[in-house]
Amino acid sequence: ESPAEMWWLELASRGNTDIHFSEEADIKILLTGFDPFFLDRNITQSNPSGVVALMLDNTQYEVNGRSVEIQSYILPVRFADFDQGMVEAVMEPLLKEHQVDMVVTVSMGREGFDLERFPGLRRSAEAPDNLNVLTGATKQNPVVPELKGAPLPGPEFVEFSLPAASMTAVIGAYPVKDNHAVSTLKGDMTPVTLIELDGETAVSGSGGGYLSNEVSYRSILLRNAYQPELPVGHIHTPRISEHDPMVIKAIVEQVKSMVLAAAGSA
Numbered sequence: 001e002s003p004a005e006m007w008w009l010e011l012a013s014r015g016n017t018d019i020h021f022s023e024e025a026d027i028k029i030l031l032t033g034f035d036p037f038f039l040d041r042n043i044t045q046s047n048p049s050g051v052v053a054l055m056l057d058n059t060q061y062e063v064n065g066r067s068v069e070i071q072s073y074i075l076p077v078r079f080a081d082f083d084q085g086m087v088e089a090v091m092e093p094l095l096k097e098h099q100v101d102m103v104v105t106v107s108m109g110r111e112g113f114d115l116e117r118f119p120g121l122r123r124s125a126e127a128p129d130n131l132n133v134l135t136g137a138t139k140q141n142p143v144v145p146e147l148k149g150a151p152l153p154g155p156e157f158v159e160f161s162l163p164a165a166s167m168t169a170v171i172g173a174y175p176v177k178d179n180h181a182v183s184t185l186k187g188d189m190t191p192v193t194l195i196e197l198d199g200e201t202a203v204s205g206s207g208g209g210y211l212s213n214e215v216s217y218r219s220i221l222l223r224n225a226y227q228p229e230l231p232v233g234h235i236h237t238p239r240i241s242e243h244d245p246m247v248i249k250a251i252v253e254q255v256k257s258m259v260l261a262a263a264g265s266a
Helices: 003-013 048-056 079-084 086-096 164-168 211-226 245-264
Strands: 027-034 059-063 066-075 102-108 113-116 176-179 182-184 187-189 202-204 232-237
Touching: 003 086, 027 048, 027 086, 027 211, 027 245, 048 066, 048 102, 048 232, 048 245, 059 245, 066 086, 066 245, 079 086, 079 211, 086 211, 102 211, 102 245, 113 164, 113 245, 164 176, 164 245, 211 232, 232 245
Parallel strands: 027 066, 027 102, 102 232, 113 176
Antiparallel strands: 059 066, 113 232, 182 187, 182 202
16 A cells, blocks of 8 residues: 555544544544553553543533534544644644534543643654654654654744643542643743743643654644634543453543533533
């Protein structure tokens, strides 16, 4: 197959061609997760965000008398797909045509749940991707990712717009934190507002310096361009090393509760 055919096959196999919201849904939510990563190092490695995407795909709920529908997509842990514009290929048509009411990107993170307040533009993580590709980025030399052969255009930091207060109030197996911490070339910061980051160069956003931060950044960039009032943001789930059905179930249930709490206050 040609590279173009492989690209469309990749998009379709990951769920892009079946993102169809029903007309009667009052609140349409796009949710993305990620593949497991580094399976060549740990074949039992699981990624709760991918499980969340699979479990919540094509589901319907009722919140405060309004119908909520979730459609999902699972992203690869590969720099080249992001540089080629996979996030934009999935999200841009939906946002351009105002076909979604909320976008929630999900990945695996730290100990509890984090809502990542200020995603950053640059890559700085020195970890490889699932093809064992290294970007050459470091914390001393953060690198701007690409979009179809050109540097990704955008500010150093953006701000998420999910209803954090409703989501952090959700009671579950894990604490939920509205995480403001970022890293710049001048050092670590915990800004309250986006304007405090004016003039800074991003090293790590609240979600880090890897692809989980980047999916959040790219989706918010699209929001700012096409639907500036849209609630968009990232959930980092607790970190796990291998598939544990009870832990996974608790994480999926809590993400569902947070997403529905967000829908209820939208």
